[in-house]
Amino acid sequence: MSELKRITGGKGVDHAVDTTAVPALLTRALDAPAIRGVIVLVGAAAAGTTVPFEIGESLMKGWTFKTVIEGSAVPQVFIPRLVELWQQGRFPFDELVQTYELKEIDQAFADSVGGAAVKPVVVF
Incomplete structure (x- = not known):
């Protein structure tokens, strides 16, 4: 059992x-x-x-x-709702995203695993 x-x-x-x-x-x-x-x-x-x-x-x-x-969200409903919440100042999207240059990709992964970044985004 x-x-x-x-x-x-x-x-x-x-x-x-x-x-x-x-x-x-x-x-x-x-x-x-x-x-x-x-x-x-x-x-x-x-x-x-x-x-x-x-x-x-x-x-x-x-x-x-x-x-x-x-x-299991419906993107056509969920994404506009997130935008609406962000516009109301109730969804701090800007505070969740941290950007990294391509040469910093290893650091982005490390920060994601370690919790230093909620949503690492690599920009190139």
């Missing part, structure tokens, strides 16, 4: 979110959903990456597997 099933008394979880896209971890998450549970993949896996899952018990559970891209 998985740790998540143990913690939930064998019922499983209503929602599991995988941000790693590591096949071994996602395979373990596939054992976690409760009846009608949802597993969400947010992490980006390389094209061709596969994850096996057991069909029989899955049919009995009726769980859902969902991928999320850009928060």
